[in-house]
Amino acid sequence: MEPLLVVLLSSGVLLALFVRQYLAGRHLRKIRGPESPSWLMGHTSVVNAQFEVGALEREWMKEYGLIWRLKTCFNEDTLQIADPKALQYIFHKSGYHFQKGAVARQFTREITGPGILFAQDQDHARIRKIMNPAFTASQLRSFLPLFRHSAQKLAQKWKEQLLTGTDAATQRINVSAWLARCTLDVIGEVGFDVQCGALDDSLNPVMHAYKNMFSDAIPFPSKPTLLFRHLWRYIPMPILSFVQYVPSKEHIRFRSTLKVINKFAKDLINEKTEAVLAGKNENKRDMMSILVKANASENPKSRLTDSEMISQMATFLLAGHETTANSMTWMLYELARHPDFQNKMREEVRAIRARVAERGDSDFTVSDLDAMTHVLAGMKEVLRLHPIVYGLIREASRDDVIPLSTPVTTTTGEVVDEIPIPKGTACQISVWAYNRLPSIWGPDADEFNPNRWIEHEKMGQTYVGVTSNLMTFSAGLQACIGWRFSIIEMQVILVELIEQFEFKIPDDNPTIISFPAGLTVPLVKEDMKAGPQMPLMVSLVQ
Template sequence: MNTQLSLACLLVAIIVHITYIYLRRRNSFLRKLQGPESTSLWLGEITGNEGDIRYQHEVGDRELEWMRKYGSAWRRSGPLGVDHLSLADPKALQYVLHTCGYHFPKGRETTQAIKMTIGQGIIWAHGTAHQRQRKVMSPAFSAPQVKTFLPLFLNAALKLTQKWKEEVISLDPTGQPVINVITWLSRTTLDVIGEAGFDFHFGSLDNESTPLGKQYENLFIDSSLYPSQFDLVFRALWRYIPEPLLHYVRYLPFREYRRLRSFLNYSLWFSRDLVRESIEKTDGKDIISILLRANTSENPINSMTDDEVVGQIANLLLAGHDTTANTLSWFLWEIAKHPECQRRIREEIAAFRARKGEEHLSVSDLDDMKYTEAVLKESMRLNPIVWILRREAGRDEVIPLAFPVTTKSGDKVSSVPIKQGTPIDIHIDAYNRLPEIWGPDADEWNPDRFLDADKKDTDKKPFPVAAGGLRSCIGWRFA
């Protein structure tokens, strides 16, 4: 009987919600924008176009199609019929991420998903909490501090190449084996994050098995790749669940929730142990030791809580090592397809070495290697590691557009008024292929575009390089 009553209440809540959404949509400017029809496979608009994005074969299959058809701003339907504003326009992105960044917070679904995965660190925080955490963490990621890690990075790279020579190439009878670089690079960056971040030795390159390493195995494949349509709808309801109750969704008995819960519980336990060890050191050079010293020197009102400090370690581990490993993997994949780029990179490195008379390069040398930097940027442009950012309007807004779009009625508009609570999808992959920014060859590989740009075009940057502003990645120099 209680189950039947609960289902009846849930059904009534959904009907009330859909009625509210319908009435709200009738007067929404978003309804005037062009966009794809809902192609949900389950009850029409229950999941909207969310499945088009979540279940596409390749990232960008749908977004690039929509961008080319509708322009740099379009409307799409989300779960439960909620309209989303999709953006790939540079002026709109500047406004949402930079100019009024704190007026566009991450939505309830996004923040809860982050909290369930990596705790209450800087990626989860917003507004004054984000400002406070970033202020405390900044000394650990300053340019002088990051430069001190260069010998560690070089040693890790040398160790990796030596491992390839000894354990892969020498054991292959042809001398030309196929190397699974993503696995090796992930192990390398985990070792680097461990030593530079926490003065901890993971030993991944030495094939040492650790409990934390096992927690990383297939984490996102098990927890977030191709979610069920039921989960898409359920998460869309999170915005209506009070925050204290929302905390308990992590205990749901489904595979993805169990997987995230296991990872978070272990990483928080691991992080607390690292913090205790770091507190005992007074002269540690690793990131967490510097962060802890900065935190104790702050006014107690402005300092981070113990949970927030612990959260930073989980943030660094998850956001810092696989993102870099994947970026480098795409970089190597691209230059493997373009041997002329390999040749020019090698020539640039050789020229710097000959000029210095030594093999190792300094930070300033790396900064001056313009062609290598251009190739890396072009690789990130075509293969962004984070392909979509999700925000929500914290108040009624009018978002400006650099490139006017055509409405359903044929009018040209250069701004989009939206209501408070409107979900916003920032399509990084679409922005990085926008012809108005990158030219008619936006879909083609051309690193020289970053060398040949006119002075007026020097601000053209691919994501994630362009993702600066209030919530820019604090570890970008480190990466």
């Protein structure tokens, strides 16, 4: 091609981009926000260089209110949102009109295949309908003994370690690593009827591939990587799928992981499908068996394709283990920091244990677990204070108007209680900031205070989320389908551990950072290179 033609064409494309950006941004320019440090990178580099979840949001919210504007690459605008009414509108009232961002969709497609985390609109609704039977209340109740099995195994491992150690009374244990192994075993058994062997140190290859997928994520992406990812939103999804072949560390890891799971899942699904066809899977209660059964009885047109089916398995592994393990890790950390509450929780578990024994039972039922007010309050408080998914990205698929519960002042001094946005506006939802709003949770919103859940069960005027007015599990049509699963799992693990062990902060008092690695990951500030860790002093309860 003639060089002049190339220059003309490139200039034309750039000009079109600028005009589009100017027109699209004319409403958003009125929204206040921090000055952009660079035309090329906007705030993207600053945000990605953060060491602590929420550190920047805290400052920006103080200055600009519950909705503010940031710049991303190439001087494009993005809205940062923590306003409850805006969240309610985006997640609960707009159907599928706020779609997931291209980067999130592409990454989940690379890690899990074309499953529910990637799907949109009717495809998403179709997959979700077939998944629902695996998450009903009765189904979850039937998982209780399996949750308990892994929880008891974890407790047994710790006991062995404590009794054989040089100082038998107390040991420093990295609880986050152990909890991740425990939840991986749970998802293997409950999800697929497969023994993963994580707590036994004999990890099966599939589970190995997904182990620590989030925590191993490469932190601090380079500027070229950030610029490249920014452009993904302009690339049609079928073409974007070729990004997986970029020879970078992350894409290589994703590809090799998906290859391992594809082979394993195909065999497992074939086995389960044969059992369904032969009427032999009636007693199988694992989630994958339920899914295969639900899919077989679905109208052939809406059935999951083979690759969608395989993807569900990867989805359970990705979405269902590190999330719960990390939440449990923060739980034990807060208990170690608040010994009085830890004791109260233990007394409550003992009292209900005595009631269970009186009625001649040996184990807690779901109702017993739900009667443990302090255990539940502690868990809700941890889910609020340490949301594992600290932010969500959505993109408006039409021109829209976002209502606000707290009006903001624009750059022209006008006070507005709604914001018109053009189609394509990127919205970054700060789950972390919403979960700490003093207007909802009170003036001590930054503190661990489980009593707030005992004193006032419902908080806030504008209800969002799937439970307890929290955004931790997201909200609306694409909210976490596994939230009840993970709450029961956490209840079971917590009760097992709190009855038998006491948790304390080590004497050297390591500084724990909640590091933003896609999921909130605990790191020790003095030893960040060691990766995720939460060292606690663990001893047997006297």
